[in-house]
Amino acid sequence: MSAVPVEHLDELQAYAEAVAGCARCRLAQGRTQVVFGSGNPHADLMFVGEAPGFHEDRQGVPFVGQAGRLLEKLLAGIGLSRQDVYIANTLKCRPPGNRDPAPDEIEACESHLFRQIELIEPTVVATLGNFATKLLSGRPLGITRVHGQEQQTTIGSRSVLLYPLYHPAAALYTPAMLKVLESDFARLPELLGRTLEPAAAPEPELALVPPRPPAEQLGLF
Ligand code: SF4
Numbered sequence: 001m002s003a004v005p006v007e008h009l010d011e012l013q014a015y016a017e018a019v020a021g022c023a024r025c026r027l028a029q030g031r032t033q034v035v036f037g038s039g040n041p042h043a044d045l046m047f048v049g050e051a052p053g054f055h056e057d058r059q060g061v062p063f064v065g066q067a068g069r070l071l072e073k074l075l076a077g078i079g080l081s082r083q084d085v086y087i088a089n090t091l092k093c094r095p096p097g098n099r100d101p102a103p104d105e106i107e108a109c110e111s112h113l114f115r116q117i118e119l120i121e122p123t124v125v126a127t128l129g130n131f132a133t134k135l136l137s138g139r140p141l142g143i144t145r146v147h148g149q150e151q152q153t154t155i156g157s158r159s160v161l162l163y164p165l166y167h168p169a170a171a172l173y174t175p176a177m178l179k180v181l182e183s184d185f186a187r188l189p190e191l192l193g194r195t196l197e198p199a200a201a202p203e204p205e206l207a208l209v210p211p212r213p214p215a216e217q218l219g220l221f
Helices: 006-019 054-059 066-077 103-120 130-137 175-185 188-192
Strands: 045-049 086-089 124-128 151-155 158-165
Touching (some): 045 103, 103 130, 103 158, 158 175
Parallel strands (some): 045 086, 045 124
């Protein structure tokens, strides 16, 4: 378990309350509520998905539908529950009709995610699907190419191991993808035990922002 200073927990709560009123992009208009994230604010393992869907928007909690149940099952397979990890999304508000996030929406929302990661201080950030993977890796490579390949990166002042995984919603309907997801998932305990190189001192103006590809490269594949 990370040693997260108490003030970081207060800051995370305060930040969640501030984001609850965010109107930085058009998604503020159609949402029931902001879905900030849930789980253990001390978590060593954090998941970042795509965006809230219908049920998440209603309940205010990420990954509560079928994809959430699959995620819980996968977690149980490595001896964890959702109370042990922190789960968030790239976008905090539901896109209408569950359409893909738009590049300008990702750009508007990304600082919320970076701040969340900085306050939670996870060791491993598992990105679920293309949008989170491309944003946090700063590379345009799709999930089919990079799933299961960990990469050390710096977010804020902290080194984290980025670990791209297929999105559980995609794996639900594709048995071959589910097998790959299960096998990638099984490596998480080993990755959580890794000792990371300390982060290099960041340029002051880049402190919270990992490298990112041009907005148009954040597409599905
Ligand atoms: S999606 Fe993000 S940037 Fe857009 S309104 Fe919601 S919290 Fe704000």
